Amino acid sequence: MPRDIHTEVLTGAAFAPFGDVLEVGGEPDMVINGGMCGRFHDLARMDFGPDGRAGISLFQGQSYRLPLELTMVERHPLGSQAFLPTTSAPFLVVVAADDSGRPGRPRAFVTKPGQGVNYHRGIWHGVLTPLEPACYFVVDRIGAGSNVEEYVFSEPYIIRP
Amino acid sequence: MPRDIHTEVLTGAAFAPFGDVLEVGGEPDMVINGGMCGRFHDLARMDFGPDGRAGISLFQGQSYRLPLELTMVERHPLGSQAFLPTTSAPFLVVVAADDSGRPGRPRAFVTKPGQGVNYHRGIWHGVLTPLEPACYFVVDRIGAGSNVEEYVFSEPYIIRP
Numbered sequence: 001m002p003r004d005i006h007t008e009v010l011t012g013a014a015f016a017p018f019g020d021v022l023e024v025g026g027e028p029d030m031v032i033n034g035g036m037c038g039r040f041h042d043l044a045r046m047d048f049g050p051d052g053r054a055g056i057s058l059f060q061g062q063s064y065r066l067p068l069e070l071t072m073v074e075r076h077p078l079g080s081q082a083f084l085p086t087t088s089a090p091f092l093v094v095v096a097a098d099d100s101g102r103p104g105r106p107r108a109f110v111t112k113p114g115q116g117v118n119y120h121r122g123i124w125h126g127v128l129t130p131l132e133p134a135c136y137f138v139v140d141r142i143g144a145g146s147n148v149e150e151y152v153f154s155e156p157y158i159i160r161p
Numbered sequence: 162m163p164r165d166i167h168t169e170v171l172t173g174a175a176f177a178p179f180g181d182v183l184e185v186g187g188e189p190d191m192v193i194n195g196g197m198c199g200r201f202h203d204l205a206r207m208d209f210g211p212d213g214r215a216g217i218s219l220f221q222g223q224s225y226r227l228p229l230e231l232t233m234v235e236r237h238p239l240g241s242q243a244f245l246p247t248t249s250a251p252f253l254v255v256v257a258a259d260d261s262g263r264p265g266r267p268r269a270f271v272t273k274p275g276q277g278v279n280y281h282r283g284i285w286h287g288v289l290t291p292l293e294p295a296c297y298f299v300v301d302r303i304g305a306g307s308n309v310e311e312y313v314f315s316e317p318y319i320i321r322p
Contacts, residue, residue: 022298024219024221024296036223036288037220037222037289038221040219042217042303046214053207054215056203056279058183058200058201058204059201060185061197061198062197084217084245084298086249086275086277087248087249114247127193127194127197127198128194128198135185142203
């Protein structure tokens with residue numbers, strides 16, 4: 001099986017099996033503040049389990065370049081994780097469906113300006129991979145317990161534009 | 162009492178009575194992803210009450226100009242509310258201490274690039290006031306119940322640079 005993975009455009013429909021794309025689109029769900037603000041409401045399916053709570057952290061990420069060697073993915077069994085960019089710089093979003101407890105063949109998406117993502121609880125994904133140096137607000141689970149599982153591929157995948 | 166309010170630089174210390182400034186500063190709490198990412202951990206004191214949960218929405222805001230007539234403020238008795246900018250455009254952050262159930266004299270802060278804010282539950286604040294058109298990820302309470310209280314000033318304040 002070829003180890004090359006070509007990037008795809010990130011859309012809500014394509015990403016639905018893995019999580020939510022958080023973006024402005026169409027008409028807002030509410031118009032507030034005397035018409036000065038549109039609210040696109042409650043876009044992320046978050047889940048922090050019975051013993052966790054939502055926290056906001058900031059990730060300051062260095063940049064990666066394509067083609068990129070993908071050696072591992074990880075998942076968070078106890079909670080969802082959202083990445084909310086502070087700039088319009090694109091980032092790579094790597095995800096994989098689960099196949100009997102191991103990640104299947106990954107898919108790689110490149111964000112458009114203004115798009116954030118929320119990985120659903122337990123979804124295999126790559127680490128934060130900005131394509132320019134950038135900061136991200138991250139909404140994920142704060143709480144006790146082991147919330148990261150890593151999987152190292154026997155042979156890396158190569159992610160290409 | 163003069164109705165003019167001059168803007169202040171937003172710092173975590175100045176804003177502490179009202180909420181959290183979410184920004185990168187100093188050394189990260191953790192360095193992850195093989196040194197490629199710094200995590201500034203759990204920066205917001207969020208509170209969604211016993212019957213609420215955290216949601217992520219997107220606010221698409223039109224821009225305001227200074228001097229600005231401040232006619233009202235609002236507060237959310239049931240939950241905190243975080244504004245996480247998607248660009249480096251500055252926004253105005255208006256807050257007021259409570260004085261026997263009514264807002265006291267407001268203070269007005271202007272953000273620096275990369276700064277988000279989290280209003281603590283029940284804090285009087287102005288509506289979203291971008292100084293350039295901009296979008297914001299908003300983390301606030303999703304749930305039943307009346308979660309907004311407005312206060313209209315008998316005479317507007319004027320916010321000046």
